Amino acid sequence: MSFELVVAILIATVPLLAIFPSLFALTTWLERKALARIQNRRGPNKVGVPCTRIGLFGLGQPAADGIKMLFKEDIVPKGADRLFHLLAPILALIPAMLVLCFLPLDFSFLAVWDESVAKDIKAVQGFALDGAVIFFFAITGINTLSVFMAGWASRNKYSLLGGMRAIAQMISYEIPLVLSAVVVVMMVGSLNAKEIADAQVGWNWFVFTPWGLAAFIIFFIAALAETNRSPFDLPEAESELIAGYFTEYSGFKFALFFLGEYISMFAISGLAAVLFLGGGEGPGVAGYPWLAVVWFLAKIFSLIFVMIWLRGTLPRLRVDQLMAFAWKFLLPLSILNILVAGFAHFIPQGNVVAKVAVWMVSLGILYAAAKGLNGLSRAEVKPREYKYAQ
């Protein structure tokens, strides 16, 4: 192994390992701040530079939280399975970190001194792998296991219920998630993340096509469920299961769970950005390659902000409703979307009229299907009129 190759590997991996955990800290701050402002509170605003009264908008809060977590007592319940109790948070973190390498973050611009190193970087980066998308889904599947390990090993009924819910939920939502990604793979004809991103150069983002839009919405909803975000945060449902599968975790193990959860949020938002939002595509990228990283992170963060916003607005679904939503609504709709995408692909879209017609027809079919499925999958609920007695 030549020295250049080692440098290339380091440049390809170290920024990933540095950026995302620090972005995790920033995101916890962002989430707390945004939720606080949604709820008309101030959020963290005291913790800044230590020993002074400089608040820095509370940016020191994640560091303070981290230090607190490190020093907290690590409690393992009596009768818990100590080994699996320890392994679960680690197992939650590893796949989340692994899938980060499939995000098309091209760091070759860092190697300004040597063209060959830049070429090597491009060669070793994970997204250059031909089966990147499949690999992504394969590895995120491991997350389920860690959740169940945590739920089982804690020897707590709430944890067990949380673990049970998590398995059912994650397995169910994996299917619409994959099926909505299949549409893009079908269109591009490749599983390579880089090629998918390149296919959308020049504002040809897939979200601007009718099937792409539908697939993006399905993908986003399923991604919320995959990462246990509100309104699908049933495994950790605070109001009935206290904290779900990590009820019995404290200290740094708890922090690892958190870290894993946030990093898989980044990963799945990153995949959404690659599949539907053009990856690192954006104005000025052609001139300055580093802008691609900035644009990509900006897209991830806007998706994460929408997640936070949803979390601040919506209550939680119930278990049966959640499963019905996945199997009776999202799954048929995503299968139908594949068909629609296939037809739309073969209709020539030379002029504006044809484009509009394709839009109208595809969205019409999808909407009608959604409406019908909606009627099938649940009892009719609607606001009621109330009477008054004098």
Added chain:
Amino acid sequence: MSFLGGGIFSGMAVTLRNFVGSYFDPDRLTTNDYSWRPEGQLPQSAGEYPREEGEQLSDTTTVTNYSRNFPMLLHDGGDNPMDAIRCVACQICERECPPQCIYIEKDYDENGKFIKRPAVFDIDISVCMGCQICVEVCPFDSIVMNSQFELSTPNRFDGLLLHRGDLLKSNDYYHRIHPEEAKARDQRMAVEKAAKEAKKKAAAEAAKKKAEEKARAEAEAKAQEETGDKEEEAQ
């Protein structure tokens, strides 16, 4: 289940409006930030928190003019507050206090004669619930509610037992923390005092009148007696 409906989006519009609004409209904010405001913008100079160890309870820590916290004893000025203390140790408040947190002992001079003031007046604020019943039952307007809230102490037993010295506050202080209430109370006390004095005066006059009448009657009787005697003598 589906998202096919405007309900979720209208809800998201509401939260977005609140998100943006909280930066521009301070009325929206639920919480008030007291401790980081520059000096002078506080409601009324709230004590620095946390206090230095051993520091006395800060004196004027008032949230609003109306809030009440624990009772205090009033005195009417003077260098030696014990001379002008209003409390006469009648122990009505001690009896009426619902959680029974007041502890009074009467004061006696060296001859064992009761002087109208408390020797011991303790309030256990770990028990006191700030209900203001003692203020209502006091016939001498000597106990009123304080609004000092910085009472944290490292000693939970003796530190929370307020003694006479801690409780004694001047009437000026009362005017400073509860201006409206103090003014009304002073007016009422003045009216009552005037009425009392008028009554006293009337009583004194009545007594005087009675005495005069008595004297006159006696004089008349005496005169009659004398005349009788004279008549007897004459006979």
Added chain:
Amino acid sequence: MVAPNYELIAQDGLETSLLEVSMGPHHPSTHGVFRMDVKLDGETVVDLKPVFGYLHRNHEKLAENMSYLANMPFTDRLDYFNSMTNNWAYALAAEGLVEIEVPERAEYLRVIMAELTRLVNHVSLVGFFVNDLGALGTPLMYAFREREKILDLFEEASGARMMCNYFRFGGLRCDVPAGWLDRAREVVDQFPEFLDEYEKLLCENEIILSRTQGIGTLSRELAINAGITGPMLRASGVAYDLRKVDAYGIYDRFQFRVPYGEVGDCYDRFMVRMLEMRESVQILRQALDGIPEGEIMGKAPRVFKPKPAEVYGRVEGPKGELGFYLIADGTPKPYRYRVRPPSLINLTVLRDMCLGQKIADAVVILGSIDIVLGEVDR
């Protein structure tokens, strides 16, 4: 009474057993130290046993060893969200023992305070309820934002925000400060705007609709028989409101309507409270318009020492019928003092409503009953 005959899934070679979960006394959504012993089959509630008494302090025994007046501050602590209506119920009962004429201004102020309390209670209940549904506290924070304004009013009038101790036998402890009525009007006038926002956020949200409709249905007959009162009874379709029926105080002078539901599920209970807030605003407007000047304290005896008698006074508290049963024996202390706690009696039907529902629904149903453990356990 008897649990529905719930067949366990016991097929050949597949045996399942019930999971017993003791929810509480320390649990995020039991609204205090309340425990539910729940038996679950998967996620479905098969049996539920409420366990009370963690906050029991024998309030009634305390009151029997205390003078009538000294007991007033303890009524604040029953249902610590609604100290004003608790005070009123106690004052109403005690005024039944000794004939005291309550002055006009005091009656108006009592109505104003009670209706403001109702706003405080309902608005925060809805927040807690949506929290139980799984929202992250956003509706609750909006509710607390408005509640704060009303608590500021209470503080100005009585000196305390929650433990007001404001009512007295025959009137009120003190008059409201100058300008209070204007400030109150400002708060009341702003309130409908907030309600609009709140309804937009909650009432048409599909998730809330499907989580609450058809959940925890309480029939009209059972509601009456089980002595359910307050918004919960009205949600089941009985328009029984003591403000109309008893017309205590001066409630017969105000124009207001009583909303009632038809199904009696969680959604009805939630909506009836939302609609009641609008009616409370109506009453408040009329009361603030009509309030006269004058005394606030009637001719009450300085030492409250009623003749031997028995009296039962009740008001329409925000949670239901709050009653005080007093037996006087001619001493300054009540011989018997009894609180009829609406929160406790509304819990009678908790089990009936929860059986066969999911565990997540059990939490929602408990939230829709609106209990405060200070009153349940007393």
Added chain:
Amino acid sequence: MSELSHEPLLKEFPDACWDEAAGAVIVPEGRARVMAEWLLMQGVDYCSNVTGVDYLEAEVKEKITNDAGEEETVTRTEPGRIDVVYHLYSMRDQTGPLVLKQRTGRENAQAESLTPVWRSCELQEREVFDLFGVDFKGHPDQRRILMWDEYEEHPMRKDYTEPFDYEWEPTPHDEILEKHKKGKVIV
């Protein structure tokens, strides 16, 4: 709200008597359930309040006119008793209240449960059982409700004395209590 008259009840059940001072109908022993069912049929559908009242054995002085036509004061011992009081309303007719009282002795206190008639008695009768020690016949689920199951006494009885406080710790408050115990009057 208009009054709910007790006259029809007394007419139907002649052995029930009317206590004018308390404004309550005293239920004859063993007839409570029947009366309650009859009342439910008459539309008294809502039992608002159930509670117990404990009366200790008391010496009552009363003036009577003896056979000779002279007034004299007789001291009579009234036996202790526990009343179980029911406040009934009618939601159908919007009338009320009607007060029923079941009387029982302090030893082996027993009463008939009205829970099968009005569900609202369920928790309240449990409370009376817990705090007064009245045994309700026919109650479907009679357990302690507020005190813990192992508790043996009935705290709302008038002769209840507090047990030794095993959680005692020295606070300034105890001195105050001590002083009160030494003969200071607690009103």
